Structure formats: structure tokens, C-alpha cells
Amino acid sequence: MRWESTQSVLMRFKVEQGRAKMVGMGAMWAVVVVLQVITMLTGVTGQGYYEVVLPNAGIATMHAAVTHLGSVVLLDRTNVGVSQLNLPDGVCRDNPEDRATTHDCTAHSALYTPGSNAIRPLFVFTDTWCSSGQFDANGQLVQTGGDADGLMKIRTFAPCGDGNCDWVEQGTQLQNGRWYASNQILPDGTQIVVGGRSVQTVEYVPANGRGTFYLDLLAQTNDAQMDNLYPFVHLLPNNQLFIFANRDSILYDWQSNTVAKNFPTIPGEPRNYPSAGSSVLLPLTAEGGFSWPEVLVCGGAQYGAYMSGNMADASGNCGRIAPLADGAGWAMEDLPHKRTMGDMVLLPTRDVLIINGAGNGAQGWGGASNPVQAPELYKPNNAAGTRFSTLAYTDIPRVYHSTANLLQDGRILLAGSNTHQFYTLTGNLPTELRVETFSPPYFGANPSGFTTVPGALAYGQDFTAVVKATAPTFIELNLVNAPFVTHSYAMGQRLLQLAVTAPADNGAGDYNVFSTAPPSQQVAPAGYYMLFPVADGIVGYASWVKIG
Structure with missing residues (x-):
């Protein structure tokens, strides 16, 4: 402590x-x-602090996503045996195909409410082990694939305010079974689903008459330990996709299903599951016309660590690339801590938090050691060599099957960590049922907040936000969406810094800030975003805004 x-x-x-x-x-x-x-x-002054907000969530969180109502969907796999969270009286899951418990009266998904810290069990029927997902334009979570009876499944969760919403298994199925795939919402409102174990295709949900399409990148990067799983997929503002698997990457035209460009191989170790680096699309800014995307890839594991159980040092570097630049190549930087299974979170300050993970080994049951319990802060606008700093240490190690999600109040919700086949609550790196938050250093004594803000915005629409702050010299308005987080990758994560005027004091500590919504669905796919006011670097409480 x-x-x-x-x-x-x-x-x-x-x-x-x-x-x-x-x-x-x-x-x-x-x-x-x-x-x-x-x-x-708890915590360290000036470096952020932690708080356990839920001593026992009842389930180990393998996947997590924050809804536009502020609640958080927590999701495990079903083939893990009974959990510690009971379903409501009289409700049980009777599934003869379940390989652990065919009659199960415990939950494998839950809805967590920040603030009250309430937990409500949810009912999911088919196995969601190592599945994928993302929110659609209406704020509904679309969840795809899994293992065994869940391999072809599409599930949805539509958030509600009355406590009656739950998972729905759709009648329509995937065209290929997807285990360890990745999703990305597209400008047309559909989601592309990329890869999966022994799957070298992409498909779309809903399909809208489209079939599956072979992707040579997935075949070429499929080494002996399958380091091309959970590929990193980022929508670029030119309406193409940056897709990264193992150590290689392409520019993909999803409308014609063709490869537009191949990029150089990133130096160093494999970066995708099971070697488990992480990746983000760095913030897009109105100042640059939202037209200059850069991708950051950090961490990974030594090749062979997964197959052999070798506790070799994790990757100690990051690569950064501007995919739309002429002659695009990787610029490499050293990490302060070698890390595999780190989660990367875009912060409202336009910095990147790298949190969770281990210093040795790879993903898998018992496959890692030496947990890295202090996160890194990466400032992308600093000069190379000055971008990293180390933040506060936590007492709770989070390695395989852990998550990190940005909340509406600016905290990071940390959940999960199960390095075992079933729930194992004792011994080395036990199944972690505690949920905690990390409050980054950007919390100030006088946080800003909105007095007035639009609830919905059309593309290119001018608007005024009224921000309550204490004598600010500058206020940023930054839009952040809510990704689907699993296996060290936040699917669909993006941040947009909007154009703003200087704050104009209208009395009583309220400041008018004039701004403009993102210009297109290529820059900001339709859906719900958290709009954060950031006054002189102090992050305020976000409001949810529907874009589109």
C-alpha cells in the first residue's frame, strides 16, 4: 500500500x-x-490513484464495454463453470453443449453501474470465450463469435434504464466461425469482422448480401503459434482500414475488398494474440482537418513464448506509423517497462495510458509472470524520447483476461484477470473478481463540467457548449467513443479533438465555447460519444452526445 x-x-x-x-x-x-x-x-500524489469500487463482481471480466447510459457491460465465457454471481431466482442456463456446466444458475455477464457500484446479473446462453464486438449507431452492443456453440453466433445488448434489458441471441449467424476475431464499425453503419482462429477472411454484420472475402495478410502472418489473432483494425479518415496482424500491416479498401497498400514489417517481436501487444489510432484533430492519422503499436512477446511456456522478457518497444504518408514507415521508441498484455486507453487529454500486463511470457493459462503494476503515460505530441512517464503502482496485478475502460467521469475502470482454465481463487495470480478504478493525474481541485451541451449533433453542425470552470485560459472539447475491450485491444476506439473558440465568460463561472461537430462518418462513424471538457488540462465530467 x-x-x-x-x-x-x-x-x-x-x-x-x-x-x-x-x-x-x-x-x-x-x-x-x-x-x-x-x-x-491509496495511490501516489501526482501520479494518479486507485480505488477498489467493487470487492467482488461475481464474474471474471474477459470483455468490457461502457454503454451510453453510463453502465458497463462485463462479460466472461460460459465454459468456465459456475461463477460467484447468481442469476435471479428460478433462472438457470440449461445448455447440453456446455462443456463445463450443462445446468448453470450463475451469471457469466453482468451490468455494473459506476457511482452506486451496483451489479446486475445478465443472461448469456452461448459461449462468448474470446469473442469480439462493438457498438452500433444506436448504442446497441453487437457481439460476435466465441468458442464451441458460440462460434457462429451474433448477440446484441440494447442498454435500457429500467433494468429489463438483457442479451439477445440473434437468429442470423456469422458466415464463418469467429474465435479471436476483431470488429470495427464502418461509415455505412455495418461492422467488419476480421479474422479469427484458422479463419483468413473478413465479413460484415449485418451482411446486407455480402459474402466473405479472403485476406492474404491473415494467411501470410499465421505462424506456428498463430500470432495473427485479434488483429488491430483502425478506420482511417480516408475511408480505408489499417489492418495489422503479427508484425505486418496493410491499407484495406473495405468497399472493394482489395488491398490498397502494404506497409513495412514492424521491427521486434510479434504484437498480436497470443503475444499480445496493443494498438490505438492516435487522436485526430480538427487543426489537421482530421486527415492525419497515426497508429501506435506497443508491447508484445518473444516468438515461441506461447508455445513453449518460456517466460522470456516481453517486448520493450513501441512503433508509430502515419499510414497515409508517402513512404510510411515505423518510428520506434523504447517502453519504460517491457510489457505484454498491456491495455491502451485514449485519455480525454489526448494522451495514451498503457496499463495492465506482464513483463515476461505471453497470453494463455499460466503463460506469464512478473506483472507490470505501474502504468505508462504516453504523450504523443511530445518530442521522441520525452513521451513516456510512469504513473502510480497498484496492488492488484492484472494480466491475462483483464480489461481497462474509460468512464464518463474520466476514471479508468479496471476489471478481470484470470490466468487459469477455471475460476482459481488461490495461489499465484488467482482469478481476480475485484473491480477498481484508476484516477489519472489530470484530476484537479476544480474540475470543469457542462452547464449546457447538445444531446445530438449532425455532421458539420456548429454548436455552443456552456462549460463551468474556474477562470480557464483554454478549454478543449474532445469526443471519445466507447470501444469493446478484450485481450489487450479496444475495438473501434477513437478520439477527436474538435475545433473551439477561446472561452467567453458569460458570468457565474460559465464559459461559452463555440465548436463544430466532426465533418463526416469517415471521421466519426455514427453513434454515441463522450464529449469531455478539458479546462487548462483538467478533465471535466463528460456528456454523452449522439453523432450522425
Whole structure:
């Protein structure tokens, strides 16, 4: 445990009190918060801090996604035996194809509500082990594939405010079985589903009459330990896809299903499952016309570590590439900590958080050691060699099957970690059922928030946001979507920095900020985004905005 000074504890109280007021939670919540802060006393001043918000979620979180209602869908696999979260009385899953428990009255998915920290069991029938997904334009989570009886399945979850929503197994199935595939929402509102174990094709959901299409990249990168699983897929503003598998990458035209360009091989180790690096599309900015995309790939594992169980050092570097540049190539940088299974989160400050993972080994049951329990902050706009800093240490290691998701209040929700075939609650790296949050260093004593903000925006629409802040010199408005997070990859994750005017004080601490919505669905596929006000580097509470 790391101890804080009294001054630091009081600062944390002021931060949480300000956020409580912004969401209308009142004085009682502020009292609860200060008691939690004084009791916990965890974290490191200036480097962020952690808090266990749920001592036992009842399930190990293999997949996680934040809905536009603020709740978080937690999802495990079904073939793991009974969980510690019971389904409602009288509800059981009777599935003769389940390889662990054919009559199971426990949940393998749940809905978590930040703030109240309530957990509600959800019912999922077919196996979601190592599946994929993303939200559609209406905020419905579309979830695809899995193992065994889940291999061809399409499931949906439509968030609701009345507690009655649950998983729905669709009658339509995938055209190819997808286990360890990746999804990316497209400008036309469909999702492309790429790859999977022993699958070298892409397909679309809904298919709309389209079949499957062979992708040579997946065949060429399929080494002996299949390091091309969970490929990294990023939608670029020119309406093409950057697809990365193992160590190679292409520019893919999804409308013609052809390869537009091949990129150089990234130096170093394999980067995809089971070697498990991670990747993000760096923030797009209005200043650059949203037209200059860059991709960051960090971490991975030594080739052969997965097959042999060799606890070799993980990858110690990152590669960065501008796919639309002439002669695009990789610029390499060293990581402060060697890391496999790290999750990369785009922060409202336009920085990248690299969190979770291990320093040795690869993904798989018992396949890693030396957990890396301090995250890295990557500042993409700094000069090379000055971009990384190390943040606060956590007592909870999170390695295989763990997640990291950005919440509406700017915290990072950390869940999961199960390095075992079944739930194993003792021994080395046990199944982790605790859920915690990480509050990055951008929390200030006077966080900003919206007094007025549109709930929906058309492409290219001008709008005014009224932001409550304390004498700011500059306010950013940054849009961040909610990805589907699993196996060290946040599917569909993107951040857009909008054009803004200088804040104009209209009295009572309110500031008018004039801005313009993203120009097209190629820049921002239709759907729900968190709009964050960032006043002089201090992140405020986000509002959900529907774009499209």
C-alpha cells in the first residue's frame, strides 16, 4: 500500500466533491466520498490513484464495454463453470453443449453501474470465450463469435434504464466461425469482422448480401503459434482500414475488398494474440482537418513464448506509423517497462495510458509472470524520447483476461484477470473478481463540467457548449467513443479533438465555447460519444452526445 499526505487526501476530496456536484449527487455523496478517501489512502500524489469500487463482481471480466447510459457491460465465457454471481431466482442456463456446466444458475455477464457500484446479473446462453464486438449507431452492443456453440453466433445488448434489458441471441449467424476475431464499425453503419482462429477472411454484420472475402495478410502472418489473432483494425479518415496482424500491416479498401497498400514489417517481436501487444489510432484533430492519422503499436512477446511456456522478457518497444504518408514507415521508441498484455486507453487529454500486463511470457493459462503494476503515460505530441512517464503502482496485478475502460467521469475502470482454465481463487495470480478504478493525474481541485451541451449533433453542425470552470485560459472539447475491450485491444476506439473558440465568460463561472461537430462518418462513424471538457488540462465530467 502507498500512503498519501494529508494534503493529498484533502485534494482528492475536493476533486471528488466537485465531480459529485456536477452529476447532482449532493452533499451526502460528498460525505461518502471523503470517508472512502480517508479510509483507502491509496495511490501516489501526482501520479494518479486507485480505488477498489467493487470487492467482488461475481464474474471474471474477459470483455468490457461502457454503454451510453453510463453502465458497463462485463462479460466472461460460459465454459468456465459456475461463477460467484447468481442469476435471479428460478433462472438457470440449461445448455447440453456446455462443456463445463450443462445446468448453470450463475451469471457469466453482468451490468455494473459506476457511482452506486451496483451489479446486475445478465443472461448469456452461448459461449462468448474470446469473442469480439462493438457498438452500433444506436448504442446497441453487437457481439460476435466465441468458442464451441458460440462460434457462429451474433448477440446484441440494447442498454435500457429500467433494468429489463438483457442479451439477445440473434437468429442470423456469422458466415464463418469467429474465435479471436476483431470488429470495427464502418461509415455505412455495418461492422467488419476480421479474422479469427484458422479463419483468413473478413465479413460484415449485418451482411446486407455480402459474402466473405479472403485476406492474404491473415494467411501470410499465421505462424506456428498463430500470432495473427485479434488483429488491430483502425478506420482511417480516408475511408480505408489499417489492418495489422503479427508484425505486418496493410491499407484495406473495405468497399472493394482489395488491398490498397502494404506497409513495412514492424521491427521486434510479434504484437498480436497470443503475444499480445496493443494498438490505438492516435487522436485526430480538427487543426489537421482530421486527415492525419497515426497508429501506435506497443508491447508484445518473444516468438515461441506461447508455445513453449518460456517466460522470456516481453517486448520493450513501441512503433508509430502515419499510414497515409508517402513512404510510411515505423518510428520506434523504447517502453519504460517491457510489457505484454498491456491495455491502451485514449485519455480525454489526448494522451495514451498503457496499463495492465506482464513483463515476461505471453497470453494463455499460466503463460506469464512478473506483472507490470505501474502504468505508462504516453504523450504523443511530445518530442521522441520525452513521451513516456510512469504513473502510480497498484496492488492488484492484472494480466491475462483483464480489461481497462474509460468512464464518463474520466476514471479508468479496471476489471478481470484470470490466468487459469477455471475460476482459481488461490495461489499465484488467482482469478481476480475485484473491480477498481484508476484516477489519472489530470484530476484537479476544480474540475470543469457542462452547464449546457447538445444531446445530438449532425455532421458539420456548429454548436455552443456552456462549460463551468474556474477562470480557464483554454478549454478543449474532445469526443471519445466507447470501444469493446478484450485481450489487450479496444475495438473501434477513437478520439477527436474538435475545433473551439477561446472561452467567453458569460458570468457565474460559465464559459461559452463555440465548436463544430466532426465533418463526416469517415471521421466519426455514427453513434454515441463522450464529449469531455478539458479546462487548462483538467478533465471535466463528460456528456454523452449522439453523432450522425
